[in-house]
Amino acid sequence: MASEHPPISAPTISDVAAAAGVGRATAARTLGGYGSVSAVARERVLAAAERLGYRSNILARSMTTGVTNSLGIVVADIGNTFFSGLIRGASDAASARNLDVIVISTYEDLAAERHAVGVLLDKQVDGIVVSSAAVGAPDAEHLAEATRRGTPVVLIDRLVPGLHLDAVVVDNRAEARRVTRTLIEAGHRRIGFLWGPTTDTGIDTLDELLTVNTRSLWSDAERLRGYLDALQDAGIPYAPGLVTTGAKTEESAARAALAMLQSEDPPTALFATEAEALIGALHAVQDLGLSYPGDVSLVGFDDTSWATVMQPPLTMIAQPVDAMGRLAVEQVVSRIGSPEYEPRLHMLPAELMTRSSIGPPSRVPGAPTASAGKA
Template sequence: MDRPAAQVPPTIAEVARAAGVAKATAGRVLGGYGSPSPELQARVRAAAEALGYRPNMLARSMSTGVTKTIGVVVADISNPFFAGLVRGIADAGRAAGYDTVLVNTDERVDRERAAVEVLVGKQVDGLIIASAAGAPAPAPHLRAAISRGTPVVGVDRDLPDLDADVFVIDNREITRHAVDHLIDAGHRRIAYAWGPPHPGQVRSREELLGAAGADLSTGAARLRGYVDALDAAGIDLDPRLVTTGVETVEGTEEALRVMLGSARPPSAVFATETDALLGALRALQAAGLRCPEDVSLVGFDDSPWTAVVEPPITVVQQPVQQLGEAAARRLIQRIDGFDAAAERTVLSARLVSRSSVRGPRTQPA
């Protein structure tokens, strides 16, 4: 079967002839530079529309050095947090005339490194990244991007030792506030999911905080907020109440099932991620326990379903979309030549109190 001949796209010269203007004039109108009169602009754009002309973005970027694209690198777009974050970035970028190119890393530094190299190679005008590199892991791929003149803005996670703007949430403060909420309700044995990844059971406070020091900055800050709340209330930290296994729904469920079946089970759970919250709910269901009658629950991230399950779940609500918008606006400022010193900007989260917390059934001994 013969294929139809490919249609040759119209050229600027053909648009110029159709509009009755010089090729250079048509190029200025369609390229968005220079100052042709409104009447000439209207004629050229009408001719381009009639012919079906589309600009060659690759050729334009090669001549101007500008692609009007932002590269975004995140862990998992299926996570509601990152979905909202990217929505904020894309909306702010679109308002300023920028398209967004998105890459997932699944929290793998090797994939992050490859993504950054590809995006920089494609000449994106700047990068926004939620880096998978935990502290104090080096990030030579980000340093290389900055040295090549590509502005980089970190979001959700800190970028240690890099001269880059960062936009984060007040993770330590809001976690302390959330755990205080459980303590004020009378709880003293409060499980924490997810803690820092660790090969085996953590035995001491020092070991736990040491593991947190190598974790992502968000995880480390939330764990420290948990410890702050316990310390302020005079509650001894029990490392056995902090999950340190696989950070999945199934891993959280298994770790909490063990805790809930122990001689001194927790009376409350603080879950630091949406998947950790799902794992906690599964663990309660598997153990035949009710929330909040048997175990109180506070989660992180205000996913829509947390307000409609029974009981509605008390959660930390992060300004996710605003975080993305702020990061994008700063990146565009950097692209436009803003050269003030890099800043770390902290946005405030808030605790949304619902019906998943009440006092423990029995006071712990």
């Protein structure tokens, strides 16, 4: 196609004016929808514009109105199912409002996030939705600054402690506490947690764990706190070997789960807080020739259709990703042009999709292992 028809450059207002036999100012007023134009001239300009395939220059209009009809969305990884679900919800809500979405992935790198926000401000987006890599307000000055300068920012999926901005999140602590309580009620007292905070130094005490946890992303930190809450509620002491401290990858989760399950006093249940952690845990369970929930119970974030065809199907926590994306866009749109507002926190509930991966513990904790010895 391109080789057959040499490109024609897009027609300008001058082209339309010439074709309509009117002055450039008349054409500009007609096409820009401002000032007064005679009905006859107006009709001739619109007919010429149609004939030439003229497209009004949105960039020029943006400069006049200060509104670009676009939003920026900054997430850790557009290729991750959780984030692509958020983006789908956000995109749908934006499309319904004739807003375009500029999407940028940061891979949890704070410098990349700062750059991304700068790019979006340069593009003069009308608002920004961000799943930030910042773990505290001092790291999030770029977000506070954007808001102060009149580009509203809505946090999605993660709060940033100390940063008071609109936010749409799930109550990760409550959900993690609930699912851990479900495991405890099923009889489990040794529950492995994948994944805990990443650290090079060993963690021996609860205090050390809580200190390291303050340097985690909010959602990760909250899930660990919910797990610890439930243990405390049930009077179960924290066991250092049951909370991973490795890198947040499927391979690292698999290694950690393998080590836990091969230890002298292995967990009877595993709680995986990310899909990669759950897949890693499943690899470890399968490599040891164990089955779930017979040998070890399993539960994880976030629900997905493949969890329903696993045998047995997996019990999973489902976050309302679509609603989160939509709500974040509605919130940011409501802030456009508002000079001052009180930030609003939307804390949405998740749902525990109860299937068949939680059962009673395979053995009495502390007793010789029956199952892990199979390997």
